[in-house]
Amino acid sequence: MSIIRPATTGRSDISRIAAEVSAHVASGIFLDATLLDLLDVQVRERGNVEAVLDARESLTFAELRREIDTTAAHLIGAGIMSGQLVLVQMPNSADYLKVLFGCMVIGAVPVLMLISHRHRELLHVARITGATAIITVDEHLGVDHAAMACRVAEELAVQVLVVGDRVPAGARALYATTPGDLGAVAGPTVGDTALCLLSGGTTSKPKVIPRLHGAYACVALASARRCQVTPDDTYLAVLSTSHDYPLSSPGVLGVLLNGGRVIMSVTASFDEVANWLETEEVTLVQAVPAVAAAWAQAAEQAPADLRAEWHIPTLVLGAAKVGTELASRLVKIFGCRIIQGYGLGEGITCFTSPDDPDEIAWNTQGTPVSDQDEVRILDPQGNVLGPGEVGELVEKGPYTFHGYMGAPELNAACFDNEGFFHTGDQAMIRHDGRVVITGRVHEQINRAGENVIPSEVESLVAAHPDVNEVAVFGIPDSEMGEATCAVVTVFPGREQPTRATMAAFLHASGVGAYKVPDRLVVVRAMPRKNIGKIDKLILRSQILGGAEAAGPSTGIEKKDNHE
Known part of the structure; x- marks a missing residue:
């Protein structure tokens, strides 16, 4: 059992994880099958049925499996071996699935980078994982991902494998490598690490979340059952x-492993989404409320005859609260039933049921998808709170992870003596048992579904040579849910930065676009608490109220949501 050791803590030792996996298999909580095994079930039963569609190609289950093996053979030819970690940074596509499953075939572990990540995040994750390779595309939406990966390769001993036509110096075309022999590959087991996710969480850099085959299959299938996914x-x-x-x-996994069909949309833009809705019989869509609200706004401005083609039978919403107003608009426009959910890459997943009444589906995040999940609400002193009381949500269950990779101190703080994981999310459990998420225990900005950590953005903005002090916080935004606002003071005699110049500075530092402040305000001085800290509550109130924050503000630039 080649479990990747996430940290050197008692909870995360290999023997304990192996024992837990064996117990879950014996009790039937886990299937004795890997994600690949479950895909192969569908290949045998539905081989000639279309499995994946993107803008470039369509693949049946049998064709997808053959392409996965072809990719796996080329990975071997590139020198990728079982147990190695590889960073995968690719947009939604059939190629993405070939690489994802291809890594699993040979026992390599894909670390899933977001397409919005930039050099800084790639370098950080490559260092803490000890990755041996970066698999990426040549270019996506104007960003040269291959060149960016090559910059990382110049600093670390990693190879860059490109899926695409343009391969820069220092990189290799994945499918130009000589295919290796799959016959000698043993393949993974239910207790092996299938993949690694990234979490923004409450720290300044991505944390790495190893997920085991058995646990990840468990949550995918349980989520599919709750959402009533069918072939x-x-x-x-x-x-x-x-x-x-x-x-x-x-x-994707919950649908494919149940024999359903997946369409890989490159973006969440309504133009692309509307095209798929018009040309394919889409039955299930997942989005975040900010994205769904943008779709609703676009649809409301379209002719009625077009709106009739944009039917979404089931719309699953997560990552932020929906609310009655938005939910009712979405139902009216798209004729959908709404499922609302809450979950973490680390573990707990909750959903309402498609059969729930609107009051529950629109105003709660439902209940955990596994009967084995345990959820508690704690006050700041660690006392368990009762129904209707708000506190921190802590949880444990069969598919909860065992710790972040390379972060023993953080793991010790995240897990208590009973094995409950402290999520940092503020919530309550209603009298009917439904979970309601009310916010974060610690400060965080949910920008169109992306978690932005104010402290990280503050450190990035503070590196600007003209910036003296900086405070970053979230402000309401009709399109993104929350936008990022940075308020700065400058050194005497220095030029005041604008949002455009700050964006250029941060981009040059290799920062992801979603971390660039949407609004920049320059002030003469910061309001402070009596202990000398910047008072963000007052500052935010003054900015939102249009008042001057401790002096006249200048250099205000309108936010650019299309960056």
Whole structure:
């Protein structure tokens, strides 16, 4: 059993994990099958049925499996071996699935980078995982991902494998390597690490979440059961499938492993989504409320005859609260039933049921998908709270992870003595048992489904040579849910940065676009608490109220949501 050791803590030792996996298999909580085994069941039963469609190709289950093996052979030819970790940074596509499963065939572990990550994140994750390779595309939406990966390769001993036509110096074309022999490959087991997710969480850099085959199959299938996925479903994947939510809750895996069909949409733009809705019989879509709200706004401005073609039978919403107003608009426009959910790449996943009344589906995040999940709400002193009381949500269950890779101190803080994982999310459990997420225990900005950590953005902005002090916080935004606002003071005699110049500075530092402040405000001085800390509550109130924050503000630039 080649479990990747996430940390040197008592909870995360290999023998304990192996014992837990064996117990879950024996009790029937886990199937004695890997994600590949479960895909092969569908290949045998539905081989000639279309499995995956993107803008470039269509593959049946049998064709997808052959392409996966072809990719696996080329990975061997590139020198990738069982147990090695490889960073995978690719947009939604059939090629993405070939690489994802191809790594699993040979026992390599894909670390799923977001397509929005940049050099800084790639370098950080490559270092803490000890990755031996980066698999990426040549270019996507104007970003030269191959060149970016090559910059990482210049600093670390990793090879760059490119899926695409243009391969820069220092990289190799994945499918130009001489295919290796799959006959000698043993393949993974239910207790092996299938993949690694990334979590923004409450720290400044991505944390690595190893997920075992058995545990990840468990949550994908349980999510699919809750959402009533069947082989007749066609799932339109609009969010990056390197996120846990659109990958396995129920996502691509939950649908494929139940014999359904997956459409890989490159973006979540309404133009692309509307095209798929008009041309394919889509039955299931997952989105975040900010994206769904943008679709609703676009649809409301379209002619009625076009709107009639944009039917979404089941719309699953997560990552932020929906609310009655938005839910009612979505139902009216798209004729959908809404399922609302909550989940973490680390573990707990909750959904409402398709059969729930609107009051539950629109205002709660449902209940855990496994009967084996345990959820508690704690006050700051660690006392268990009762129904209707708000506190921190802690959880444990069969598919909860065993710790972040290379972060023993963090793991010790995240897990208590009973094995409960402290999520950092603020919630309550209603009298009917439904979970309601009310916010974060610690500060965090949910920008269109991406977690932005104010402290990280503050450190990035503070590196600008003209910036003296900086405070970053979220502000309401009709399109993204929350936008990022940075308020700065400058050194005397220095030039005041604008949002455009700050964006250029951060981009040059290799920062992902979603971390660039949407609004930049320059002030003479910061309001402070009596202990001398910047008072963000007052600052945010003054910015939102249009008042001047401790002096006249200048250099205000309108946010650019299309960056």
